[in-house]
Amino acid sequence: MPKLRSLLLAAVALMALTAPGAAQSDYPNRAIRMVIPFPPGGSNDVVGRMVSTALGEKLGRQIIVDNRAGAGGSIGTAMVATAPPDGYTLGVVSIAHAVNPWMYKLPYDPKAFAPVGLMATGTNVLVIHPSLPVRSVKELVALAKQKPGELQYASAGVGSFQHLGTELFKLEAGIDLLHVPFKGGGPSMNDVLGGHTKIMMSSLVQTTPHIKSGRLLALATGGKKRNPVLPDVPTVAEAGVPTYEALNWWGIVAPAGTPQAIIDKLNAALSQVQDMPDVQKQFDLQGAAVQKMSPADFGKFVLTEMARWERVVKQANIKAQ
Amino acid sequence: MDLFNNLIFGFGVAFSLQNLLYCAIGVTVGTLIGVLPGIGPLATIAMLLPLTFNVPPVAALIMLAGIYYGAQYGGSTTAILVNLPGETSAVVTCIDGHQMARQGRAGPALAIAAIGSFVAGTFGTLLIAIAGPPLAEVALKFGAPEYFALMLMGLVAAAVLSTGDMAKSLAMVAMGLLLGIVGTDVNTGVQRFSFGVAELSDGIGFIVIAVGVFAIGEIVINLGNPEERRFFTDKIGRLMPSAEDLKKSLAPILRGTALGSFFGVLPGTGPAIASFSSYMLEKKVAKDPSRFGHGAIEGVAGPESANNADAQCKFIPMLTLGLPASGVMALMLGALTIQGIQPGPEVMTTRPELFWGLIASMWIGNALLVILNLPMIGLWVKLLKVPYRLLFPAIMAFSAVGIYSVNNSSFDIYLTALFGIVGFIWLKLGCNPAPMLLGYVLGPMMEEHLRRAMLMSKGDPSVFVTRPLALAFVLATVAILVIMVLPAVKARREVIQG
Amino acid sequence: MQKLEFRDNKDFWSGVMLVIVGAASVIVARNYAFGTSLRMGPGYFPTVLGSVLVLFGLYLMVAGLRRGEKIDPDWSLRGLILLPTSLVLFGILMSYTGFIPAMMVLVFGSAAAGTDFRPVEALILAIGLTVFTAVIFIWGIGLPYPLLMNW
The missing domain is CATH 3.40.190.10 (Periplasmic binding protein-like II)
Structure with missing residues (x-):
């Protein structure tokens, strides 16, 4: 009965995914969950899925994409914040991650994540x-x-x-x-x-x-430099508002307390993924450009972004809650 | 003739073995997920998207489109058989479709749903081919005032949906409007009625309310009423509709198709609006409106045609302008982008094989769906012979997975349980939940558009009469009101004079 | 005048329900800015709708007492308690133990709500449906749920 056998195989395989984790040196030894805090179809989802697939291939383990949409992305991000810091739960964050702390009462500390790396920026x-x-x-x-x-x-x-x-x-x-x-x-x-x-x-x-x-x-x-897709269009800064700069960005974070060795391994794999021409082409099509950052730099980048949008939310007197 | 040549070209593309195969896969998967509640085309397409990377663009798009409109076919099946809306658009089908099943007429109900969907699909496909681009232009003319005036017309017409107690029905519409408000206010970002629960900040899911009230509430009622269950499982009549059924359904199918096409072209309307409107229209024009809610075949034929026409026409803004009219369309645009095709108005001329191939494949897909669905009816109807004590836990199982899969959220499951209890209480108190759902669908959109219209006009209500399209809908609303009130006035006058 | 009987009066209790929901809505909506009739704030619609519900409710309470239609006495309490409970358990178990236990409990618990509950048959049904849904949803469609979690 081929049907039954493949069914059993599938069951065994899925159970294996959840087998207890061993020492971190052989990380990853089971599937990794990538929480995308937005519904399927948006830019976060497309970018996150693309990188997850390639990243899984580099790491030799499947990365399962888990869409947990809602509340401007804070529901999914909260899940990452409270997940065990073992490298088996990661989250995609975007510019919303730097905006939400000033818009909503969050059930987590927005600064308490282990940054993994930046994926790309968009104009x-x-x-x-x-x-x-x-x-x-x-x-x-x-x-x-x-x-x-x-x-x-x-x-x-x-x-x-x-x-x-x-x-x-x-x-x-x-x-x-x-x-x-x-x-x-x-x-x-x-x-x-x-x-x-x-x-x-x-x-x-x-x-x-x-x-x-x-x-x-x-x-x-909106970027610092002109975009190659629209080479004739000036930047906002060139066109008369010199202090203006704003970019979309997408990155990966892990729960705070994830071992540094795992973070480094993930960042290295991400860097390899960013070098793949296929991935770069896909980012191009999404109007985004691959940009690499070390975990530490990405952490600083997120803090800068948070400060930028805190100022805007407060000065423009934007309220939600 | 250009159109003719283009269509022949399109069929040439669609009839290649590979594209036919992808079309067949798409509609089969679509039917399956349509039958299953909760899990919809959006989630399925999102998960299948990576599989299409290595498939040629035309084939990928054909398959994804097949999933989408296949789901509209499948959605009616569980609605008719077990009162469980498989897709949002199938909620209306529950009302009369399930009653038909209880009377042993599940076969004709399923068949008429498939036939109506086919007619609508054919018409929708033709409409895209003939008038896609100009229609998309007209749709762009719809701003906030136009949408509000249109929804107002729908809401006023909703009074027609009421069976029996008018006051109760209208109260339930208001209840639905209120439920629709839960979540983040689009205009200000303020959270309303979410009580600090993050999961409520995006509102209560349609499928949560629909399954909770319609499926679970009804199961609880059935469990307390053993006689009704036996009645429901014993009778299975003929499988195919009679000549009489077909005759009755012809006009509703055509009207439903027209309504569905209209709403389909407008990007700002959801899938449930087309089927609700068709239901209301059928009830209004029926000689004996009291049959509705008790297994009127027109109440299945109209809405099922409407939702399929709507699904087809949602492709118009996507294909001609590169505008996503819904989440599914956004995903299809994403699929095109991943394939390296910049969606937009140029696609029609730069990639004609994509445009015309897809259109031709949609017609083929619709034909495949009828071929696939009609013989299945015999099989589906046998499901009704399963003893209820086995059937209802299965309904619970499928509902639970389906709802959980929408947001991967346990909270939605708890909310469904709550709405099961609420639905039970409503049914016990004789409060019909169908008008509530209409209010729930229309409410948030009406509020959003009205407040946006006022924001943009700086509080000047004259926008509703100075813009010709908005004025037309306002006048139509007044006309409906007059038509509804006149018979009552006339009746009273006759009483006085007589 | 007939005796006012509201203990199992259908419309009376419909009215009570509407009044409660409407009043609650109006009270909660006081936290949101009301705005004006032409520039409506987020509190405008909830307040207006809540008031409308209260009015409908009051009307139904009165009309109900006059009409005196009775609520159908079959209360199916067993189903009313067991079905929502099974669903809630499913939600909890999905988060903490995985798909298999969650589905087993849901199906068995739901089946127990039936009037002719047969434990052995329900157990077989639970196993069958769990396998079936796992194959379709997790294996076939690829939903990312673990079948069993370890603690």
């Missing part, structure tokens, strides 16, 4: 509907100063990177725009394409097709 694009009579960041700022609080921008929701990235822009440019939140990136893009709200800052991958078709105009990109 945001400031786009407008063509019916808005401006063609550059300078003109946009001038128009906004003429009509404070009247121009409207769309975002994927209160506390989303589209929201905070634009709030940072408002602070740095000294202007007032009205925030119109939507339930997710799709609906907000829809509204801007229809010309109902006319300004949005969103990811490269979400905006590029519409920039190319002329339905949206790109005024600037």
Whole structure:
């Protein structure tokens, strides 16, 4: 009975996945769980799955992706915080991880994680509907100063990177725009394409097709350097708001107290994964670029990001809870 | 003729052995996950996505699309047989479909669901081919005021859904509106009714409420009423619909298809709205509305066609503009991106084999689904012969895994248990849960759009009459109100005069 | 006038339920900004809806006393307690022991709610369904749940 046999094999294999862990020198000796604190389909999920698959191959053990969505990513991240620090539970974190501490009452200490490494960073694009009579960041700022609080921008929701990235822009440019939140990136893009709200800052991958078709105009990109996908579009800093810089990023963390040897092994494997042309190509397609960091540097990076967004949340007086 | 040539080209692509195979795999997997409650196309596609990396883009998309619309077919099966909505869109099918099964008419109910879905799928496919791009443009014209006016019309029409006690039905709609509010307020980010529970910050899941109230609440009622159970398992009538059934279903299928296509084109509406609207319409135009809720075949034919047309037309914004109208569509866009294809308006011209191949495959897939589903009916109906004492623990098992799999969350399971008890109490008190679900679906969207419309207009309510599309819906709402109130007024006048 | 009987009056208790839910909603919503009719805050809808529910509830209480429709007396208490309990146990066991024990307890516990409960048959059913669901969901679809966890 081939069916029964394969069934038994599957059962044995799955039980083996949960067998007790041995010494950490032979880590990993069973499957690793990668908690993605967002639902399937979003950028966090796509990026996390891609790296998990490749990372599992490098480590010689399967990495099981576990989507635990909810509460802006804090439910899944809380699971990682409370998991045993044995290297068998990891979590994908994104810019939301640096924003959530200032938006929500979290059931965990946002700084108490063992950083593993950065996966990639992604660029945001400031786009407008063509019916808005401006063609550059300078003109946009001038128009906004003429009509404070009247121009409207769309975002994927209160506390989303589209929201905070634009709030940072408002602070740095000294202007007032009205925030119109939507339930997710799709609906907000829809509204801007229809010309109902006319300004949005969103990811490269979400905006590029519409920039190319002329339905949206790109005024600037949010990174330090110009993005190779849109070489003619200046950065926000070049276009007149010199202090502005905001990036999306994705990284991996482990529960605090995970042995350093395991962290180092994971970081080394991640670094190899980041060198794979296939993986780099996939990141390109997601509008993101691979960026390597040591665990210690990634830890510092996360703290800097937290400080940046704490300032924005407090100065822009954004409240949720 | 261009369209004709394009379609022939598309069928050429879709009829290759490889693409046919992927189409068949997709619709089979889709049917399976559609039958199983809770686990939906979103989770399945997310998990199968990595498998498609090494498959050509056309084949990958054909398979993923097959899973998606296959699930809409499968969703009706458990709804009809055991009152368990396999997919969100199948909740409405429970109302009359399950009653038909209790009367020994499970076969015709399943068959009409499949036939209706096929007609709708065919029409939806044609619509994408003929008018995809212009329709997507029209959909973009819908801003917050238009969506609100449209939902208002739906809510007013919902009064029609009430069986018997109007006050109770309307109260249940309000109850649903309130349940829909739980979670993060989109407009301000404030958490409402979540009582500090992180899991509640994204609201109560549709499937949690639907399974809790419809499936578990009903099982508890059945357990207290042994007679009804015997009644339910003993009678199994004919498998295929009679000529009379077909005649009755024809118009509802066509109307359901039209409604479903309309809602399908609009990205801001969920899958349940199309089927609810169709149900309400059928009930309104029926000569004898009292049959609804007691096994009216029109109540299966209309909504099942509507949800399938909706599912097909959700492809329009995705294929023509690169806009995801739902989570599943976002995943498909993701699949394209991973394949190195930049989704967007250019796909139609730069990758015609993708666009036309997919469209042709959707029609083939729909045909496959009918071929797959009709012979299965005999098998499904046998499920009703399983003694209830074995059947209901199995329903519990599948419901539990399905719900758990949505968010991998134990909390959702506890919430389902709670809604099981609530549903039982509602049924005992004679409070019909169907209007509640409609309120739950429409409520949060209405509030969101109304408040957004007011935010954007700076508190000026005239947006609802100065924008032509919004005005049209407002006028239609008034018309519905008048039509509903007039008979009552007339009746009263006749009483006075007579 | 007939005797006012509300002990098992269907509509009366429907009304009571609506009043409780509506009032609770209004009270909780006082924590959220109400806004104005044209610029609604997060508290606007819950307050309005809660009030509407209270009004419907009061109407039903009165109407119920007048109509006097009775609640069906079969209470199926066994199912009402056992089914939700089995589900809750399933949720707990999924987090702490894995899929197999969780599913076994759920199926057996649910079966025990039936009026003609047969323990041996229920046990076989539990084993059968556990194997079946494990094959479909974990093996077939690939859901990431361990079959058994170790402590």
